Amino acid sequence: MIPPVLRFMESAARWPDRPALQDDLGARLTHGELASRAAALAAGLQKRLGDNREAIVALAAKNHADHVVAMFGIFLAGYAWLPLNPRSAPALNIQICETLRPSLVLLDEACKDCVNSSSLPAALFRAGDRQGLDALSADAGQWRAPALAPDHVMSVKLTGGTTGRPKAVAQTQRVIATAASDLAAVFAITGEDVNLAAAPLSHGAFHLLLPVLIAGGRHVIASDLSPEALLDAMEREGVTLAFMPPTLIIKLSGSGLARPERFPALRELIYSAAPMPPAQIRRAWEAFGPKIAAMYGQVEAPMALAAMTAGEMAGTGKLESAGRACPSTQLRILGPDPDGTGEIAARGPLVAPRYLTGEPLDIEDGWLKTGDLGRIDPDGHVFIRGRSREMLITGGFNVYPAEVERALLSVDGVTEACVFGVADPYWGERVEAAIVAQPGVDDEALREAVKAAIGAVAAPKAIHRIEALPRNPVGKVVRREVAALFSACDGA
The missing domain is CATH 3.30.300.30 (ANL, C-terminal domain)
Structure with missing residues (x-):
């Protein structure tokens, strides 16, 4: 298995002049420029933190190109990326850092108050300022490609914490590689794709970064989430893919500004993170055409447990389904009721191996118990009824x-x-x-x-x-x- 960030480096060497990133601050990076800047930052991090394969580097940043440079720099250095949400209360971010003890916290200056603790080792950078991130790599020497085993932790993601203290999930190289390859296969991602990153890069938008870049495609990173700005960007840039939470799709659909003829290039407008009722999907069809797609996953098995393309959703009419199991994952129903409802369980390389906060994963005979109740129809389509504890x-x-x-x-x-x-x-x-x-x-x-x-x-x-x-x-x-x-x- 080739680690996904090293697959990106290979593709960047193949297509160095292809556009990779652009943002609302005016930044534009080619694949070669992204690879070069991320490798330089990785060298700076390696000089600062040494050859510590267990090191965690936290990152708090808004949506912009330097967020991706920083993230990829962490990956290329061989450290685990811990995304901090700038919208979280500072006390929560400090608690997360005190629990997981990152070796360094990289802070976008616009987010510096989200981790306001003098006891944490931090480095500030200003988005769009080449003296920011690049200053961290000054006199660092050559980047050394780390030896990354499949079980090496690539990302530390926090569960939502909707029932209490968040748990830290160890997403390994294998987990992230599986998600990237499955998303690329299901949504037929190519070098012609243009993805709109409107959701936070620290969360849902991250998972399309690697498959699109590995294929040679481009990301349009949005920080202005007003309907006018997002819809104009989709039209102007010829966006083909986008992941959004249902609330944002509903907001855009109800704005009166979205019409299918504005977005002829759009293939897949993907929702996840929450259910989207059929009535709202139909309203979104009126705004965008039959381009709504679905993904189902959780932090312990990110994004790609099941998926349904826009064509399949429109063709089958199964608007309440979250899709069918992705290529690398098996799904089954545990202890079904007479109507076929039971707990959804999953197994395969997408499932994370452990929590870093000490709790045991809920695994039974090799199957991850997701905590979601649902059923699977004879065609393999998954229908989620809700959380078992709810x-x-x-x-x-x-x-x-x-x-x-x-x-x-x-x-x-x-x-x-x-x-x-x-x-x-x-x-x-x-x-x-x-x-x-x-x-x-x-x-x-x-x-x-x-x-x-x-x-x-x-x-x-x-x-x-x-x-x-x-x-x-x-x-x-x-x-x-x-x-x-x-x-x-x-x-x-």
């Missing part, structure tokens, strides 16, 4: 919040929904919902939508309006915070 039992019946949320989101005017349970002496758990909706959306219409889709037992007993749902730094709704907010209101 399932509600109301009146003796199982209710899956994600299914109720899909029904609520099918009603015009509802843009966000979160369903939760409240302890109740009669029902056991009473189904309630919090929604973000336009004025005039009727509660009874919402309940009727749920009854029609699932049944009366799942209809929310109370529906609360809220201006915005609380989300964690990676954009996932924090269900426990919503439940606590309205449980407190009920008890007041």
Whole structure:
């Protein structure tokens, strides 16, 4: 197995003059320039940190080309990359660093307050300033390609922490290489592709970086997430691929600015990180054409457990499916109910080997238990019903919040929904919902939508309006915070 960043170096040597990166700050790098700058930074890091194969280098940066230079410099030095989210509270980032003890923290000056601790070894750089990152490689000498075994940790990613303290996942060279090769195969990535990196490079947008660059393609890195800026970039640059969370696709679809004829080059507008109800997919089709694709994964098996291309989604009409297992992964259902629902389990080289924070991975007979409940149809399409720990039992019946949320989101005017349970002496758990909706959306219409889709037992007993749902730094709704907010209101 050739480590993925070394595969990029090979492709950069083959196509040094092809455009690789551009950003909103005006930076433009070819493949050769990216490789040269990243290798120079790697040499500087090697001079500073030595030949320590266990070293972790944390990076906090906004979306721009120097973020990728810094990330690839860490990879080429042979160290593990620990992405810190600039939107996280400083206390959380400091806690992460104190737990994982990075040898160095690289900080974009625009993010320096996100890790405001004088006890951490830090180096500042300014995006777009060649004296920034390049200063770290001054007088460093020649980059030495490290010996990288398949089980060498390449990335340390934190779980969402939606139920407590985040866990640090050891994503090895094998894990990242598997994700890159599977994404390239499923989405038929070539050197002609132009990817819009609108999601944070520290999280979801990272996984398309390597497959597109290895193929000789180009990334357009976005920091301005306004509909006008993103849609103009997609049109102007001939974007063919993009990964976005559903909330951003919904925002763009509802802007009134997106029309299919603006984006003739677009092949795959990929969503992940949260379900996207069929009603919202159809609205996105009106804005972009039938170009919506899906990916399913988790930090322990990143991005590419299952996927569905835009053509397959439109052709099969299975809009509620997360796709079929990617080439390197096997999926199965553990302990299915009579209707075929059970816990989704996965095995293969995409599965990370361990946590670095000491907790054991939930593996049974070689199968990673994902914690997601779902079913797999005879054609291999995966349908996710929700997280096992979030399932509600109301009146003796199982209710899956994600299914109720899909029904609520099918009603015009509802843009966000979160369903939760409240302890109740009669029902056991009473189904309630919090929604973000336009004025005039009727509660009874919402309940009727749920009854029609699932049944009366799942209809929310109370529906609360809220201006915005609380989300964690990676954009996932924090269900426990919503439940606590309205449980407190009920008890007041």
